[in-house]
Amino acid sequence: MSRVLLLFAHPDLEKSRANRKLVERARGVSGVTFHDLYEAYPDFDVDVKREQALLLAHDTVVLQHPFYWYQAPALVKQWEDLVLEHGWAYGTGGTALRGKRLVSAVTTGGGEAAYRAEGHNRFTVRQLLAPIEQTARLCGMDYPPPFVVHGTHRLDAEGIARAAGEYALFLTALRDDRVDFETARELPRVNADLAGVLRPEPVASGGGDAR
Amino acid sequence: MHGEGFFSQAFVYLTAAVVSVPVAKRLGLGSVLGYLLAGIAIGPFGLHLVGEEGQDVMRFAEFGVVMMLFLVGLELEPTLLWRLRGPVLGLGGLQVAATTAVVAGFALALGMPGREALAVGLVLSMSSTAIVLQSLAEKGLLKTAAGQSSFAVLLFQDLAVIPILALFPLLGRPGASLGEAGHAPTWVAGLPAWGETLLVLAVVGAVVLGARFLLRPVFRAIAATHLRELFTAAALLLVIGIALLMTRVGLSPALGTFLAGVVLATSEYRHELESDVEPFKGLLLGLFFIAVGASIDFGLVASQPARIAALVALVLVAKGAVLFLLARAFRLGTDQALTFAFALPQVGEFAFVLLSYALQQAVLGSEATGPLVAVVALTMAATPLLMAFGERVVLPRVGTRKKEEREADRIDERSPVIVAGFGRFGSTVGRLLKANGVAATVLDNDSDRVEVLRRLGLKVFYGDATRHDLLHAAGADAARLLVLALDSPEKNLALVETARQHFPHLRILARAADWSDAHALVEAGVENVYRETLDSSLRLGVDALRLVGFRGYRAGRAARTFLRHDEESVRTLAKLRGDRARYFSVARGRIEELEHALLADLEDAADTRDLGWDAESLREEALKSDLGRPAAGPTE
Numbered sequence: 001m002s003r004v005l006l007l008f009a010h011p012d013l014e015k016s017r018a019n020r021k022l023v024e025r026a027r028g029v030s031g032v033t034f035h036d037l038y039e040a041y042p043d044f045d046v047d048v049k050r051e052q053a054l055l056l057a058h059d060t061v062v063l064q065h066p067f068y069w070y071q072a073p074a075l076v077k078q079w080e081d082l083v084l085e086h087g088w089a090y091g092t093g094g095t096a097l098r099g100k101r102l103v104s105a106v107t108t109g110g111g112e113a114a115y116r117a118e119g120h121n122r123f124t125v126r127q128l129l130a131p132i133e134q135t136a137r138l139c140g141m142d143y144p145p146p147f148v149v150h151g152t153h154r155l156d157a158e159g160i161a162r163a164a165g166e167y168a169l170f171l172t173a174l175r176d177d178r179v180d181f182e183t184a185r186e187l188p189r190v191n192a193d194l195a196g197v198l199r200p201e202p203v204a205s206g207g208g209d210a211r
Numbered sequence: 212m213h214g215e216g217f218f219s220q221a222f223v224y225l226t227a228a229v230v231s232v233p234v235a236k237r238l239g240l241g242s243v244l245g246y247l248l249a250g251i252a253i254g255p256f257g258l259h260l261v262g263e264e265g266q267d268v269m270r271f272a273e274f275g276v277v278m279m280l281f282l283v284g285l286e287l288e289p290t291l292l293w294r295l296r297g298p299v300l301g302l303g304g305l306q307v308a309a310t311t312a313v314v315a316g317f318a319l320a321l322g323m324p325g326r327e328a329l330a331v332g333l334v335l336s337m338s339s340t341a342i343v344l345q346s347l348a349e350k351g352l353l354k355t356a357a358g359q360s361s362f363a364v365l366l367f368q369d370l371a372v373i374p375i376l377a378l379f380p381l382l383g384r385p386g387a388s389l390g391e392a393g394h395a396p397t398w399v400a401g402l403p404a405w406g407e408t409l410l411v412l413a414v415v416g417a418v419v420l421g422a423r424f425l426l427r428p429v430f431r432a433i434a435a436t437h438l439r440e441l442f443t444a445a446a447l448l449l450v451i452g453i454a455l456l457m458t459r460v461g462l463s464p465a466l467g468t469f470l471a472g473v474v475l476a477t478s479e480y481r482h483e484l485e486s487d488v489e490p491f492k493g494l495l496l497g498l499f500f501i502a503v504g505a506s507i508d509f510g511l512v513a514s515q516p517a518r519i520a521a522l523v524a525l526v527l528v529a530k531g532a533v534l535f536l537l538a539r540a541f542r543l544g545t546d547q548a549l550t551f552a553f554a555l556p557q558v559g560e561f562a563f564v565l566l567s568y569a570l571q572q573a574v575l576g577s578e579a580t581g582p583l584v585a586v587v588a589l590t591m592a593a594t595p596l597l598m599a600f601g602e603r604v605v606l607p608r609v610g611t612r613k614k615e616e617r618e619a620d621r622i623d624e625r626s627p628v629i630v631a632g633f634g635r636f637g638s639t640v641g642r643l644l645k646a647n648g649v650a651a652t653v654l655d656n657d658s659d660r661v662e663v664l665r666r667l668g669l670k671v672f673y674g675d676a677t678r679h680d681l682l683h684a685a686g687a688d689a690a691r692l693l694v695l696a697l698d699s700p701e702k703n704l705a706l707v708e709t710a711r712q713h714f715p716h717l718r719i720l721a722r723a724a725d726w727s728d729a730h731a732l733v734e735a736g737v738e739n740v741y742r743e744t745l746d747s748s749l750r751l752g753v754d755a756l757r758l759v760g761f762r763g764y765r766a767g768r769a770a771r772t773f774l775r776h777d778e779e780s781v782r783t784l785a786k787l788r789g790d791r792a793r794y795f796s797v798a799r800g801r802i803e804e805l806e807h808a809l810l811a812d813l814e815d816a817a818d819t820r821d822l823g824w825d826a827e828s829l830r831e832e833a834l835k836s837d838l839g840r841p842a843a844g845p846t847e
Contacts, residue, residue, distance in 0.1 A: 045771050048823065082823035092832055 001031070004175050005058035009037045009065040009076045018107045018152040018160050019066055025164040026064070029171045033058065037075050044078050051083040056096060060174050061141075063132070064105040070121070070128045080135060089139045098140030103147065103174070103190075104129055105167065111151035125150075126188055144181050148189040166194050173198045223260045224268070227253045228497050243341045243560055246497045247588050250504020261505055268502050275495025276564045277454050278488055280465040283369045284472020285485055295363050302360055302541050303367020306555075309533045310336035317525065323579075326382045330574045331583065333375050334566055335526055339559030340365045342594050347554060356543050357550035364555060372561050376463045379565070382574045407461075414460045418453060418467055422474035430480045439675070446487040479661050482684045483674040496560075503563045507588055508581045519582060523589045527597070531556040545609060553601030557590040626650040629685055629717075630694040631676035631706060633664060636722050636743055637696030651694070652685045677705045679713040687714045695721040700728045707735045726781065733785040740781070749774055768821075 006026055010019050027034050035054060041047070055061065065072045087093050106125060114121045115128075125148050126133075136143040147170055149155075149163045170191065173179045178199040184190050190197055227249035235245030253260040261268070292299065315332030319325065343361055352358045426449070433445050453471050454464035475481060512519050531552045538548035566583055569575040575583075628644060628651040630637050637653070644651045654676040655661055664671040674681040676697065687693070693710055695703045703721055710717050720739040723729035732740045749770045756766040822828075 043771055045768060045775075048821075082821060085822045086828050086832075091829065 002060045002175055002177050003058040004032045004060045004062060004171065005054055006032050006034050006062045006064060006171070007037060007076075007079075008035065009063075009073050009079075011038050011073050011075070013038070016066065018149055018155065018163065019064070021160045021164040022064065022105070022107070022149070022167050025168040026171055029168055029175065031175050032062075032171055037079060038073075041075065041078075044075060046075075046079050046082045048082050048085070051079065052085075052088065052096070055083070055100075058100070060101045060103065062103045062105050062147075062171065062174070065107075067106050067108045067125070067128075070123075072132070084135065084139060095140065100140075101142040101144070102132070102136040103144055104132060105147040107149045107152050109151070109153045111154065112148075115150070124188060142181070144179075144184050145187050145190045147191050149191075163191075166191055169198065170194060220261070220268075223253055224498060224501055227260075227501060232497075242497075243339065243500055244592055246500030247504035247507075247591070250501035251507060251509075252504075253501070254505030254507070256507070256509035268498060272495050272499035272502050273564070273567065274454070275492055275497075275499045277464050277468050278450055278492035279496055280372070281450050281468035281472040282485060282488060282492055284469040284474075285476050285481055287370075287473055287476050289477065292366070295359075295366065298360060298363035298541070299367045299370075302537060303364045303371075305537055306364050306534065307333075307336045307368060307371050309537065310530055313529050313533060314526070317529065327575055327579065330379065330382050330569055331579070333378075334562045334569065334583070335530070335558050335587075337368050337372070337559045337561040337565070338365060338530075338555040339557055339591055339594070340369060341560060342557065342591060343554050343559075346595065346598055352550065355547060355550070357538075357547040357554065360538060360541065360543065360547075360551050361554050368559070368561065372565070373463075373466050373469055375565060376465055376568060379569055379572045379574050382572075411460050411462060414456060414462075415467075415470065418456070418470055419474055422471045426475065427478055427480070430478075434480070434483075434673070442483060443487045446484050447491065450488065479671065479673045482672050482681050485684060486674065486678055486680040489680060499563070500560065503567075503584060504588070507585050509585075511581050512585050519585055519589070522582065522586045523593070526558060526586060526590055527556045527593065530558075546606060549601060549606055549609065553598050553605070556597065557594045558587040559591070562587045626652050626686070627689075627691040628652070628694060629654065629682070629687060629690045629692070630696060631655075632695070632697035632722075633660065633671060634696070634698055637694065640694055640696060652690070654681065654685055677702055677709055679709050682709065682714065687717060690714075691716075691718060693717040693719050695719060697722070700724045700731070703728075704731060704735060707732065707737055711736070726784075729781050730785040733782060742781075745774070745777070 008019075008023060008026075010016055013020060013023075023034075026032065033054070037046075063072070063076070065076055071077075084090065084097075085094075088096050106129070108115065108125060110121060113119050115124050117123070121128075126145060129146060133143045147167060149167075152160070155163070170179070178201075179190075180197050180199055184197045187193060187197070228246060231249035231252060232242050232245035235248055236242060251257050255261075311329070311332035313332075314335045315328040318328035318331045323331065343365060347358050347361060430442075430445065433441055449471065450468050453467040457464045457467035475484060534555050535548050535552035538551045539545075543551060563584065566575070566580045566587070570577060570580050626649070628649060630641050630644075630651045631654045633641060633653045633655040637655075641651050641653055650670070653664070653671040654674060655664070655671055656673065656675050661671050661673045672681070672685060676682065679687075682693075687710070693706075693714075695706055697703050697706065700723070703723075707719060707721065710719060718739070719737050721732050721737045721741070723732050723740050723742045725742060725744075729740045729742050752773075753766045753770045756769065757763055761769075
């Protein structure tokens with residue numbers, strides 16, 4: 001079992017289609033701690049002590065947000081700046097997060113074809129997430145390929161529901177340590193071939209949570 | 212009735228009421244039956260505590276009926292009436308007409324003269340508003356189609372009482388009247404017919420115009436004295452005055468007060484008037500029902516039990532059948548039609564009023580009203596049993612029991628927020644809510660402000676918000692939040708008490724004057740407490756910090772951090788306060804609290820540094836190791 005913390009950031013959830021559905025399904029997965037950053041800190045005054053305690057109490061952190069100008073919304077940056085303190089998360093004595101895992105879960109309005117070297121966004125989502133990936137690495141955290149829902153502008157209700165269902169499966173598998181990260185590492189995004197990445201229900205595993 | 216005699220009488224009546232009504236309510240019989248039982252208990256066939264003077268009490272208590280009609284008028288929101296016009300006029304009108312016809316037909320068949328048969332039909336067509344609405348509300352059926360239809364029918368019956376009262380003198384045996392008109396000399400006695408009509412029209416016109424244009428400034432002036440009892444006195448004076456006036460011109464006092472009520476229904480003093488007159492009405496009506504109970508002739512019932520039982524059964528079946536057929540004609544499903552038919556077949560409290568009036572006007576003789584009073588009371592007593600029978604025995608067998616077709620809440624479009632107090636504080640709250648599309652119901656007890664706000668088109672009610680009946684009128688049952696923004700901390704606290712007691716589901720957000728006030732509210736169990744000067748003094752503090760050189764973002768963050776710590780210490784100190792505070796004067800207490808606050812600030816100072824943005828440790832590390840700083844750290 002892995003203790004999963006879902007950090008969620010969306011400044012305009014009222015108007016979101018995809019994220020609302022994803023959140024709805026994610027909250028239905030028991031054993032996952034849901035933490036809505038924009039609801040908790042509408043004035044951007046992140047409670048550092050509380051956030052650090054939350055991080056310490058979990059093994060896997062899922063950071064879910066929409067893609068705004070190729071990045072997370074502003075509060076995520078504020079959260080990083082304040083919570084990942086020198087001497088706590090990195091630097092001398094900064095080992096609090098070592099051995100934990102950070103997984104990005106991102107929605108983009110544009111389709112997957114646009115996020116390619118030859119597409120009009122010129123970079124893949126994985127490439128654009130480099131700052132977060134490197135932040136995780138510096139803190140000693142594992143950073144597998146992200147869970148990406150592309151093309152939300154064009155998705156109909158059915159498509160969104162399907163993506164949300166996959167997300168719930170993925171979170172459940174994260175919780176139960178059933179994600180084959182070795183296979184996943186070959187993929188551009190973990191849900192490019194979810195069936196190939198998720199191990200079937202239980203084969204009682206001894207190789208526990210923290211690597 | 213004076214001196215000791217009066218007090219011992221009052222003692223008997225009040226004891227009977229206080230004992231019987233709670234027992235009756237416990238048994239699920241409702242307060243009307245409780246009063247009737249009380250009357251039976253103290254009457255000639257019970258403990259024999261009241262006898263002949265019961266008739267005097269009855270005459271006095273009839274004034275409760277006048278007040279009831281005043282309140283019916285007051286509660287008659289024209290918009291509600293207009294929205295329900297179809298069911299009220301159609302279903303309600305047909306129910307009264309058809310029931311009257313059927314019952315009068317039976318009465319004729321039993322050998323009653325035509326006029327009396329018609330009177331009996333009209334009397335028995337009434338149902339019991341008090342019993343039915345209460346039972347339906349208890350069962351949560353008010354919003355169903357059956358509940359809405361019942362409401363419409365009862366509303367029509369309430370209205371129909373007025374013309375029926377006006378009709379009875381015409382049905383009377385000429386010259387035999389011993390009614391109210393016989394007591395007082397009337398102004399119309401010596402006038403020719405045309406003069407009489409003219410005078411009546413003039414008086415009715417005067418009542419309507421007076422209520423419309425004269426009463427509002429008068430009430431405003433009275434309200435401005437801030438003496439509650441004066442307002443109550445004025446309300447009673449109004450009702451009694453109109454009743455007297457109407458009697459003088461030979462009209463029904465109930466009609467006059469009803470008219471005044473309708474005219475005042477749209478005024479901002481409606482709720483205040485309602486809550487002032489209500490207790491008097493309640494007491495007098497209770498007295499009336501007790502008197503009715505005492506006058507039930509059990510000798511008669513005992514002498515011919517079969518006949519009475521047959522009449523009760525006949526009335527219930529005939530009314531129930533009419534109700535069911537009408538409901539089907541108005542396209543209610545079988546379930547709903549049955550619920551409706553089992554809810555309304557009893558005869559109501561208005562029947563007692565009409566019967567005693569009929570007796571006065573010599574429309575019916577006591578040989579007819581005696582058994583009828585017993586029959587009416589018995590049908591009322593049967594209602595809870597009938598409804599249970601319908602619900603548990605008939606419906607499960609006949610009904611289709613598909614999902615209840617809820618007719619969208621046509622009446623209860625009430626707002627989720629009640630704002631008590633619309634002064635400097637509450638008005639800002641109300642405006643913010645309104646700007647974001649949340650309609651708040653506002654209660655305020657400053658008559659001048661109410662005037663102004665109403666002129667600006669806001670929905671503001673005048674009255675003392677700490678009275679639970681006013682809260683009830685403002686829709687506290689359906690609301691979710693109660694914002695306490697009254698000027699007086701004592702009033703706010705009192706309102707917390709009232710709300711907790713009567714509307715425990717309401718989430719309370721309270722304005723507090725200062726620390727000790729906030730403590731009191733926290734102690735009273737309020738979670739959301741807002742000290743009224745805190746946010747503005749902090750904003751001033753932020754500007755002061757900026758003017759001495761702090762950058763804007765830093766100053767703002769400092770203020771928010773300060774606010775959070777301060778809020779925490781209010782809660783911590785509320786616990787500390789306990790007994791100690793009682794020994795200090797208020798001023799000493801405040802200074803002590805300030806001391807605590809200042810000490811707490813010193814302790815918290817370390818927490819307020821944002822270490823994540825602080826590069827000091829990074830610089831030390833860089834200088835020591837000479838490896839340069841990690842790429843991710845903040846740059847200066």
